Amino acid sequence: MRQAGLIAGAAALALVAAGAITYAVAGDEGSADPTVPSARSADAGFARDMAVHHQQAVEMSYVVRDRTDDEEVRRLAYDIAQTQANQRGMLLGWLDLWELPKVSADPPMTWMGMGDTASSEDGALMPGMATDSEMKRLGSLGGERAEVFYLQLMTDHHKGGVHMAQACVRACEVGAEKRLARTMVEGQESEIALMAGMLEERGAAARP
Secondary structure, three states, X not given: OHHHHHHHHHHHHHOHHHHHHHHHHXXXXXXXXXXXXXXOOHHHHHHHXXXXXXXXXXXXXXXXXXXXXOHHHHHHHHHHHHHHHHHHHHHHHXXXXXXXXXXXXXXXXXXXXXXXXXXXXXHXXXXXXXXXXXXXHXXXXXXXXXXXXXXXXXXXXXXXXXXXXXXXHHHOOOHHHHHHHHHXXXXXXXXXXXXXXXXXXXXXXXXX
């Protein structure tokens, strides 16, 4: 798991430059003097929290690719890892360009008015995130058991991500970030439906 995390982290950091490129359109419709969000804005909060949220999805996806030979699951895991590493790079790139910190003293999801509901129990910093125990279990399973557990964990993860992205669509002010959030909602809702079918094929279902 440690090796998978290092690989995923390196891939995400390499893509921070992609986020820098997007700054040209990070203001509303290419304004010459785009407004820079404040450190406590929804734009900054979403960028920080979703970067953390995405990193775990990348790590989970690399773990399951090493635990199964099923091409369908491996392909989904690869797609999720690449998409979310790229999006994470964009979010971190914007924070750099806005000269805003990547961490905050406020609890996660404070920008959503949910700082008092975010949980750090057993390493789960935000709703939908897997706990440390669940990540350890995923790394211990193999074959179909690993596939089912990954699909269940990722379904929960996507549901939490969709909720956060929907909040950004409502509250964020930077045009490019709102568009990215909409893309996340559409993409992850589509993958939730895909994973429901994959679980059914394996005689399982998403967790209640």
